[in-house]
Amino acid sequence: MKTIVIGVIGADVHAVGNKIIEYTLSKSGYNVINIGVLSSQEDFINAAIETNADMIMVSSLYGHGEIDCRGMRDKCIESGIENILLYVGGNIVVGKQDFTEVKQRFIEMGFNRVYPPGTSIDEALTDFKTDLGE
Amino acid sequence: MANYLLIDFGSTFTKLCAVNSEKCEILGTASDFTTVETDITEGYQKALSKLFEKIGNKIKFEQVIACSSAAGGLKMAAIGLVKELTVEAAKRVCLGAGAKVDLVFSHHLNQSEIQQIITGKIDIVLLAGGSDGGNSEAVIYNAEILGKSGIKIPVVFAGNKSAQDQITEIFNKYNMNGHICDNVMPTINVLNITSAREKIREIFLKQIIEAKGIKKIENDINRVILPTPLAVLDAAKLLSEGYLEEEGLGEIVVVDIGGATTDLYSICSSSKRSDVIIQGLEEPFAKRTVEGDLGMRYSAPGIVKSLSEREINFINKEKGVDIVSEVNRRYSNVKLLPENNHDEFVEQFLAEMCAYRAMHRHCGRINEVLTPMGKVFNQVGKDLSDVSYVIGTGGVVIKSKKQYDILKQTTNILHNPSELRPNDPEFLVDHEYIMAAMGLLSKIDPMVALKIMKKHISHIRGRQDETSK
Ligand code: B12
Numbered sequence: 025m026k027t028i029v030i031g032v033i034g035a036d037v038h039a040v041g042n043k044i045i046e047y048t049l050s051k052s053g054y055n056v057i058n059i060g061v062l063s064s065q066e067d068f069i070n071a072a073i074e075t076n077a078d079m080i081m082v083s084s085l086y087g088h089g090e091i092d093c094r095g096m097r098d099k100c101i102e103s104g105i106e107n108i109l110l111y112v113g114g115n116i117v118v119g120k121q122d123f124t125e126v127k128q129r130f131i132e133m134g135f136n137r138v139y140p141p142g143t144s145i146d147e148a149l150t151d152f153k154t155d156l157g158e
Numbered sequence: 159m160a161n162y163l164l165i166d167f168g169s170t171f172t173k174l175c176a177v178n179s180e181k182c183e184i185l186g187t188a189s190d191f192t193t194v195e196t197d198i199t200e201g202y203q204k205a206l207s208k209l210f211e212k213i214g215n216k217i218k219f220e221q222v223i224a225c226s227s228a229a230g231g232l233k234m235a236a237i238g239l240v241k242e243l244t245v246e247a248a249k250r251v252c253l254g255a256g257a258k259v260d261l262v263f264s265h266h267l268n269q270s271e272i273q274q275i276i277t278g279k280i281d282i283v284l285l286a287g288g289s290d291g292g293n294s295e296a297v298i299y300n301a302e303i304l305g306k307s308g309i310k311i312p313v314v315f316a317g318n319k320s321a322q323d324q325i326t327e328i329f330n331k332y333n334m335n336g337h338i339c340d341n342v343m344p345t346i347n348v349l350n351i352t353s354a355r356e357k358i359r360e361i362f363l364k365q366i367i368e369a370k371g372i373k374k375i376e377n378d379i380n381r382v383i384l385p386t387p388l389a390v391l392d393a394a395k396l397l398s399e400g401y402l403e404e405e406g407l408g409e410i411v412v413v414d415i416g417g418a419t420t421d422l423y424s425i426c427s428s429s430k431r432s433d434v435i436i437q438g439l440e441e442p443f444a445k446r447t448v449e450g451d452l453g454m455r456y457s458a459p460g461i462v463k464s465l466s467e468r469e470i471n472f473i474n475k476e477k478g479v480d481i482v483s484e485v486n487r488r489y490s491n492v493k494l495l496p497e498n499n500h501d502e503f504v505e506q507f508l509a510e511m512c513a514y515r516a517m518h519r520h521c522g523r524i525n526e527v528l529t530p531m532g533k534v535f536n537q538v539g540k541d542l543s544d545v546s547y548v549i550g551t552g553g554v555v556i557k558s559k560k561q562y563d564i565l566k567q568t569t570n571i572l573h574n575p576s577e578l579r580p581n582d583p584e585f586l587v588d589h590e591y592i593m594a595a596m597g598l599l600s601k602i603d604p605m606v607a608l609k610i611m612k613k614h615i616s617h618i619r620g621r622q623d624e625t626s627k
Contacts, residue, residue, distance in 0.1 A: 070240040075292035
């Protein structure tokens, strides 16, 4: 069974989507480690190390996702989980910015996949399967 | 007639407490220096003569049981994977088992760390790492490197359950003194203390006591059953929770200021509020922390170590003392007893610092996150705001003329409003120094132990008037 760490990054308290993600992924046969809201980059990385996770899925809903996610890949590299898959989604930036640019910035930060607002988890499930080699 | 003799072989003093269980009474207490370097029975016999003198005659004891923190106490190394998770979980298990955690390591062990385990005269190694089904590479690596080093001390494995079989193989391959128990952190942020703690206790009884020179006394006593801090923790739990129809005191904090360490025990839930989001590793209901750099003698220099030169000058001027030379005097003469007002004044000041600092490290923190719905609170660690009692124990607290001023320091928020210190507790003192003894007695007769504690752990001396509160 593949292990995915999920949570909401930064000072973000939007809890509803997080619960839905946990439910959907568990039902789809993943071992889900939910670290909940108000989680720091370190919380995600620590949980991933201890659980030997295959993927970290970051949610950010309140608009400060870019600041909160900066440097996360570097910390993964430092922590010895350089090859872990990093996903991010929710409402990762404020307002209606051009998403191709936003996406590019997150890719440069080392995220493997970046989802625009309104993407549901079900839509992203096929990407998981491809990336996890299932 | 059921008379019990309860003994605490402490690092400095061997303390005796005789109890009659039918009358629920303390018959007498006495103490003398612990003589573990030569023959532990010497100090014990001296204390026993004093006790009989006080009681007036030689009495027979139904049972004689003891706890010990002599010869350095139970010294452990806690090993985990990530600092905030399994390393912290392993540390908490050791502390909850009454151990001193001398060494703490994370990730892969290296040779210098292995050497520290050997030269540091560690009694037991607790090896954790990985949630169940999670990382097993690190614990296997660490078991292997411990095995190769030829370590003969007990190694308790309490990591990822999926690695148990491989760990057992490594234990067998290197003929190690290995023990397997449940994971200290089965899933992220969940703490599981029980299994590993019981294993540590069992090893302490079977293997450690002999090494600590306490075997010699086996003919005189029935058994040594606990490390002293665990006896105190058990007593605190009993006093808090009560027994059958005899009510306890509810949520409490115990602060024990000793010569080498300041120990803090809190018996309470992490939080009672519904408006907080709690983060980090789960907190134990009965939590013990130990400050190895805060103590009245061996560790007195630690009290001033973290102060800046300006603060030291300020204290010296304000209090009219030379604080650095005072702590050094205590460090170099651990048997020093206060002789005059000046000594007492310094003792009082140091004890207040220990109480303040130990609570600073023990209690949780809370921060606000603002939303349009109002404030949301983010909490790390334990919320002690609502505890009903703060109980002081340890020589310096018991002897102090201003016990209130020491215990009050546990509630002093000073510059840290985010600290979740006790808010408005009542202060009590273990005047007869019986908590460890009652922890022992609780193993035979919890009702009597509870009743005696409720009678003798009572109000403080030197309470200030309300204005200074
Ligand atoms: C309820 C709510 C709140 C509640 C949250 C209560 C709680 N504890 O959960 C409260 C009132 C506290 C709140 C506060 C704030 N909120 Co608000 N909130 C909402 C609201 C109305 C609904 C959120 C929700 O629950 N949606 C339902 C769930 C199921 O959807 P979801 O959260 O989007 O999650 C789904 C997807 O995003 C996706 N997803 C999520 N993560 C990931 C990751 C990946 C990899 C993938 C593929 C998919 C994915 O899957 C999830 C499940 O289907 C939204 C508006 C909206 N309609 O979305 C605003 C909204 C999210 N909030 C917003 C803002 C600005 C705030 C505040 C900053 C307001 C302020 N000025 O103080 C604060 C921030 C507080 C904080 N520190 O976090 C903005 C964010 C704007 C932006 N990003 O550009 C929104 C979009 C409203 C808006 N249009 O302005 N909020």
